[in-house]
Amino acid sequence: MGLGKQDGNGKKGESRTEAILLDRFWVLRRSVDVDGADFLVQTAFDSLEELRRNSRRIQAFGIVQAKFFEGQNQVRIHKSYVLDKTEPRTDFFCLIHTDDSSGQHAHYFFTASDIVGALQETRCGEYYAFKLTGKRAYTNYLNRPGRDILNTIQECMKHTERERNRAFIQDVFATHFGASRHFDETPDFEYHLKELDGVKVVLCRNLKHHESYLLDTRRDLFRNHGTYSWGYEGTGSKFLSACILAHHLDGEPPTADQVEALLKNLIVHLAQHGEHMITTSQLQTALEQGIDRGASLLEKAEYWLPHRPGASRIAFKLLGIDGNTIQIVDHHGRQWVVPDVEETLLSRMKLLFRSGRESTDVLEPAVLLLAYLLLGQDGKPSGITLEMVMYDN
Structure with missing residues (x-):
């Protein structure tokens, strides 16, 4: 393919992609191709006040790569655009355009997850390859309505914003809060759950070093305005599970599955108004049981x-x-x-x-x-x- 033809096809892909995106987003062009970004898209706001209000939080930009191909030509997408280490990025999208046999415009839309799941890697291992064959028609991704494409991009951007703001808040808490750490590779603790004057507290006892202190309330990990609870599946019980696990993991955030496992296999089975002692061994047993x-x-x-x-x-x-x-x-x-x-x-x-x-x-x-x-x-x-x-x- 000549350079003029290649450049023309590139402009076709970009113009058709931009026409779809402009229906809902503010669209920014990049002067150079960085991280596969032909376009950056931002949520459009109806007023200057709304824009100012949203500028106080971390905003995610959608990264959209535009491609155009003819016939059975191959389209390649660099893996570094698609993956964040080993996981698909939530803010990367690709629109691949062509003209069908009757000359009508056609397009294929992929999220990063779609690319990982549907496209094959090239032999060099550096790219994902899109090519129409008798066995690979990619009909699931063909000519999706513009509204569906925009909805998908918008929801993925919201998810990205939530995760980035959550990570930022956790970093702020880590700087100003300073979670207690035990620095033991094999922790051996007792968590004493008790109620004092109607307030539920948890005392951590290090059986190796014979020291005690109150369990940290890790509100940076779990949104809760109240205090600890146990004996039922409520906010306070989940909060307790998250805080105990964060201490057990030496300050590291537990996964959602770990919190659920401790909650369902141990915390909910305790008497609501009783006094209890949870050992590290019991905690590990609850985690090993997992959740079916x-x-x-x-x-x-x-x-x-x-x-x-x-x-x-x-x-x-x-x-x-x-x-x-x-x-x-x-x-x-x-x-x-x-x-x-x-x-x-x-x-x-x-x-x-x-x-x-x-x-x-x-x-x-x-x-x-x-x-x-x-x-x-x-x-x-x-x-x-x-x-x-x-x-x-």
Whole structure:
């Protein structure tokens, strides 16, 4: 391909991509190709005051790479654009354009997760390669409506903003808070849970060095305005689980699964108003038991959803609602857009979604659903029926 032709195709890809993005975002061009960014997109604000208000927090920019190809030409995307170490970036997207056999515009849209899951690596191991073949038509990503593309980018940007702001807040807390550390490779503690004048406290006893101190209240790790609790699945109990684990891990943040394992396997089984002693050994046993999420999902699916032959039960998290369209992500990280949702079901979803957003029980509040996803042979959803339930795992 000549340089003039290549340059022309590049401009085609950029102009078509920009036309889609301008419907919702402020679009910034880069003078050089850094990190595969042909465009940076920013949430558009309706007023200067709103812009100023949002400037007080960390804002995420979407990074969008635009490509154009002809026929069966290969398109390559450098892996460093797509991956943050080993995980797909949440702020990178690629729009690949072409003209079909009738001369009509066609496009393929990929998130970083889509690229990792759908495209093959080149032999040199430095790129992901897109090429149409008899076996690889990428129909799941072909000609997605502009609104769906914009919704996906917007939700991924929101997720990126939440994570970056959370990391920033934790860094601030780490500087000014200074969590207690024990510096033991093999900790041996007792956590004494007791109630004094109606206030629940936890005393840490180091059995190796014979010293005691109060457990740190790690509000930087868990959003909670109250104090500790135990004996039930509430905010205070989750807060307690997070704080004990952060101490056990020598100040490091526990994972959500670790918090859930300690909560469900130990904390909820304690008497609410009793005095208790938790040892390091008991704590480790609770973590080793883990959580059988699959069994829990199956039990809930059997209870809430009728049996439909040939259907798959999958857990979904609701990302957003736009008119009568919902955006969801499954437990594999794949995002789906469900149009024309029935109004009665939609109103219930909005109610539960708002409830989830206002909840303080989780670090990233969101409503989870159980659903049937009926898949066609090409992997595209041929029909989706949703039943709303709150999922508490």
